[in-house]
Amino acid sequence: MDTLKAKIRDIPDFPKPGILFKDITPLVKDPVSLRLAVTQLIQPYIDSDITAVAGMEARGFIFGSLAAWELDIGFIPLRKPGKLPYDVQSVDYALEYGKASLEVHIDAIKSGDRILLIDDLLATGGTAKASCELVEKLGGKIVACAFVIELAMLHGRDQLTNYPIHSLIQY
8 A cells, every 4th residue: 555655645734724634636646546546445345245336525436436337336426415406315414613414315325225435535534424324314234434545543433333444544
């Protein structure tokens, strides 16, 4: 994973002072690194009878849709409110300073679907936990959660104790 780690750029004081942002833009720009990341994200789940991949807006769309394509299954976008044109199910969750919501079309997941949840980053775990709850509200089962980067010092895993977690790079 050193190859991937070398493609992640640190941006100090973004989006606010004191934050060290992990920028994946160089990684997704490089086709070899992008393919490696997607291959490694899905490798543990190739024989897991996954029926779909779900990814959170926005960077989860990058890795999630490519993972779904590689697995030859569908992709389910979990969106911010007001972005989906059909009937939706939603879940609200807490952020450090406020609230947020995620939505999914009500027909995107059916009872018994086996979902691999993918995002670029696991930080505090709030968005991932809400995503799992949203999938489960529609009857889906989370097979695992996979992330390119995990910021271990923020203990996001603690929010996801009911799910297997796979992360490629830990800081």
